[in-house]
Amino acid sequence: MSLDKVRIGFIPLVDAAVPIVAAEVGFGAAEGLEIELTREVSWANIRDRLTLGHFDAAHLLAPMAIATTLGLNTIRTPLVAPITLGLNGNAVTLAPRLHDEVMERMEDGADLADPRATGAAFAAVVRARRAHGDEPPTLGMTFPFSTHNYQLRLWLAAAGLRPDEDVRLAVVPPPYMVDALVNAHVEGFCVGAPWNSVAVELGLGRILHLGVDLVRRCPEKVLAMRGSFLERGDLVARLVRACAAAARWLDDRQNHGEAAAILAARERLDAPVEIIRRTFDGRLPTGWRDVVRTSDRYILFAREDASRPDPRHAQWLFGEMVRWGQTSSDPEAERAAVAVYRPDLYDAALGRPSESLRTGDPLGLAFS
């Protein structure tokens, strides 16, 4: 039987694991698919090559799938996300000097994982620098339409800082975050795994927060495709099933070693196996004293129904775009944004009964 070829673009990040594993562990082949992976250097390239049809599907920032659908800063191309590639996986890392400054201003006995406590201390650092006439800190994030941007803004705003005025937020592509710390272009960043741990391992950064400290169920990457791709018969359903199977495989502890080895390869993430492994195990040395942060929800692939697109996540992301002036509040645009997330396609592919409404808190924001 000949396999149907599906071309997928990805950025070197642990949350690209689902399509990579689907291609390399045989879940794609089991659905009659030959998944051809292409590593890209920028989110803008992924977006353009997806909208032009060079890729059939892509590992894409969820807010970017929405922005592309709405035509924000790019040619408007309706995209759909029939499966998400996971939830969470980010962390906030600071350069040792800035981390020291923040720690010095923490109140005695404060919980280090409490973003209110660290936010207050960080705000005090920013004010002290301003009083001295010094430059505000520059923090790196991966793209304007990214949860890294929004997570940093949530943290800063809750501490009473104005993200566009009191600090500088600079876009840095994930694999270059550590370089940006080295050449002091940024003093900290919010990025996905494994780049926080890479900075820790090199002694260049310390993890201040896991993403889950800020948002307990944070939307992250989706498998995005053009709306027109849905016309390709059952290809979408087969791809969704292959990815869902890969996500379940990734959540099995027994596979973590193999998964880390697959991702570490030069043409994938090109990062040390042991460091990638930390993400799967949810056990991250912070680089500060002997503090190790553990969380069994640091990254979620299939657990807690993480693969199923939750339109409330799309709605929240659209709200963040409006809040930070990236687009204006408009009911029609909001409907189009929410419609990017397609749980109906996910349910149909997996033969699950469709559920119209979900209850419970979809996000778990640290600040409400």
Add this chain to the structure above:
Amino acid sequence: MPDRPSTDRPIKIVIIDESPVRSAILEDGLREAGHASIIRISDRANLLERIYAIDPDVILIDLANPSRDVLEQMFQVSRAVKRPVGMFVDQSDAASIEAAIDAGVSAYVVDGLRKERVKPILDTMVSRFHAFSRLRAELDQAKSQLEERKLVDRAKGVLMRQKKIGEEQAYALLRTVAMNEKKKISEIAQSVITAAELLK
């Protein structure tokens, strides 16, 4: 109102490319087309600050350059932005975007610049990027031909010594084996050299 380029004012163009040869080829092409105001940037340090200081009308960037995402931040509302920057020409010009992406390059154009002024710049960009790809392919081919010739010469030497034959006979022998085995003569030459090394 933002300061918009008038028809008379020269268009200020920034080329961001880590390949100095390619950006020189592109700059040449743009100068031939009458553009004098061209600045090349080849490193990533403080990219946005430098671009804001230059305040260009058009930015051309190669797709292998991760700084593309850094440029996308220019779209965002920020006090640092003097003039709004839009991508390419407009929504209707998907064909020129496709041509550029296929050639491995992308362009960012300040809002308000007329389409007929931008189009020739994009055309030059695409044709020069294609020219560079052809040049590189030719160079690669010349290099590998040279390598192959060196291999064949070494293999001929081995055969001449071992079998006490002349150069022409040695070459004929390599060619015959290559034809019989349906392989390239350089592959057979490589095998001869490897075998000679092993039997040393």
